[in-house]
Amino acid sequence: MLRRSPFGAPADPQPNSKRSALGPRGHNVFERLFGHAHPAPPPAALREAPIVAIASGKGGTGKSFLATSLAVLLHARALRTAIVDCDFGLACDHLLLGVKPALHLQHVLQRRARVDEILVATPHGPTLVPGAAGVRQMARLTDAELEAFGKALATLAATYDAILLDVGAGLSPQNVLTCCAADFVVLVTQPEIAALTDAYAVIKTLAALGACKRVGVVVNRVLEPGHGAATFEKLRDVAARHTSLELCDLGSVPDDPLVTQRRLGQPPLCVTEPRSPTVHALVEIRDRLAELAGPFRARDRAAGEDVAARFAEFQRVV
Ligand SMILES: Nc1ncnc2c1ncn2[C@@H]1O[C@H](COP(=O)(O)OP(=O)(O)O)[C@@H](O)[C@H]1O
């Protein structure tokens, strides 16, 4: 719409300084002939949702259970949520969410499909980016594959309100890189000493790379009330003594036979047992995560601070 001039006639949308003595067709003739008179405008700010990496040192601590549960519970809060199964080679989120994908992340990383072509809507809300199960070459990604991964995450983060990354266990370069590129890391551990030692190894690695200042901790499979908080305190003391990383207590989840006894094709626990103590604990973890890593909606990122740029930056040092 044209602006109104103070004298009643519509204001000329072209400021005077830009008008050409050569008439309307002569407008911008010099720019057209000799190139742009002004430097190119800076790249527009990118909009990106928060990206949360769910990681662990030791395998089997419950990352996939936690990631899929949080994805369903975030969706229940009316947040468009995508979960990315980054357990390269040993993916299982599709089983926990009850879908059978034909295409998976490997197709995107090898540029045989776009990320929007492999998305799967799951029955209980969140969108799944399926991972490759049993593909040995996916256990070690090439630089080109990692670059494609960073770009796929950028596309997702521009589309959803919350992105959860279910990261593989351990300190392989691609797992560490995925954590470094995320906005927030949730470390899943258990009260046993082996899981705690491995969790501390992850903390030390992230602290040494300077990738993040805070890490959230979930203590899973807790057998007695209070044991989760005590486990967190132990980990926080060691981290505070030896690193500059601040650990935040996201909460703990009881050891629950209902989790282990789930059959293939059964809906997730938070759908079938919403009133159970385990699901209560998961809801509290979701809400604390939203306080610490949220708000879960796309926000402006300056060029160079988007996930693809962070991926490229840490790819050089990891
Ligand atoms: N809170 C829990 N109570 C009982 N069993 C659990 C709990 N969390 C996870 N498990 C079980 O532990 C095993 C490993 O969980 P999973 O989520 O696959 O771990 P990860 O992804 O870290 O390898 C699975 O058999 C799962 O059912």
Ligand SMILES: [Mg+2]
């Ligand atoms: Mg897993």
